[in-house]
Amino acid sequence: MNILLTNDDGILAPGLNALYQIFSKDHQVTVVAPDREKSAVGHGITLNHPIRVSQVKLPDGKTGYAVAGTPVDCVKLAFLELLAVKPDIVISGINRGANLGVNLNYSGTVAAAREASLYQIPSIAASVQGQKGGDFPGAARYIYHLSQETLKKGLQQHTFLNVNFPALPFSEITGVRICRLGLSFPDEYLDRRKDPRDRTYYWHGCEFRTKDTDPSIDGAAVDRNYISITPVKCDMTDYDAMPSIEAWETVNLPATLDN
């Protein structure tokens, strides 16, 4: 298989290296990843300054592409410029820190997988709970098997997988759950501080603990030591809401709109 690996922790991150070690044993692997940490950049792309690409040596002496841009920039560069053929699958991660529930909006790891899926290339985003990272080699081995089954069984176009591992040695993980995404916010705050010139600035801060307890929700499953897998759709249309809005007055352009 041809595999594209990317992430948002940067090309030298251990989670990406763990994937590289296992996939490169028997597959053709290309690494196109940000040249530094690009967490929480969401699905952003770089339009206001030029994008640079440099070649870096990977652990086995092969070459990877380090991009001065976002994870989604990396996927676009790979597809539109760097790769001679489209990959069979794109794996993004393994991220240090879970990407669960509402955090799928902020995550660059997930955005890279979503971008591949928009291009109709199968893709998986993978993350490990906790800032220490858990068992990257064990998680990478699981993603290796999951990617093969994903290609064998197939997913609908414009759907990809988001996988989260608890911060445990792989042998201590309880099992796997297919989960929906949580929609509750973790507690978050803006930490107001003063600089030495007495001017205010803010840091964004949040609790990483999910409030969800229903084990069919991704965050609750990971908290109970399960691997969570969520199929994620690219189509954000709320089809159920469409018929009732059709009947709204403003949809039928009333005369009042002239005022």
Add this chain to the structure above:
Amino acid sequence: MNILLTNDDGILAPGLNALYQIFSKDHQVTVVAPDREKSAVGHGITLNHPIRVSQVKLPDGKTGYAVAGTPVDCVKLAFLELLAVKPDIVISGINRGANLGVNLNYSGTVAAAREASLYQIPSIAASVQGQKGGDFPGAARYIYHLSQETLKKGLQQHTFLNVNFPALPFSEITGVRICRLGLSFPDEYLDRRKDPRDRTYYWHGCEFRTKDTDPSIDGAAVDRNYISITPVKCDMTDYDAMPSIEAWETVNLPATLDN
């Protein structure tokens, strides 16, 4: 009503000003917007450097908050720090340039509305096709009426409206269509150039023309001179895909995973 206005074109952009002019006539309006253009930053948030907020004079002499951050930073700052009470509705825009189909992933305008919806505050993202901007006052008047009907009729939690206007005087617009989002990519490319030191750099470029022709799709509707309105869901779970994945071998943790 208490209204929060934001955008991704920056606090001095004419589309935001058009909204401010009409809403501030009979509502309590707070403006919290990026201090400069922040297009295509997606749902990104600022974690790696502190966020600054400055107060700027709006056209009527009132104060707005200019944020050195992303549109989603603006919404979080407003909700968590700047506003004494949560707004009744958040309007993001009016963006210069359409936000249709796959571009909902990249758009900071849409991300701000999505963030409000994640916080369970009703919200509308509004954009006008074309880089020249079309009829901002006419579009603002329409959004004024639509926001009132949105609050009166109500939307499900975690659903918001994405509205696009054709680049026409309001009186020449054909009508309104409730549309699904297109999933086809516009033609895009990376424009490879050399700097004076002979080093390669790239600009991301794309055609703005949609390839969709089905008038139930947002881009095709706007191309036919309709206003498109799409209800957008925050929940990205692909529920339909879940049952079949439940049966996968890798979901049942086979012994092969130990290798």
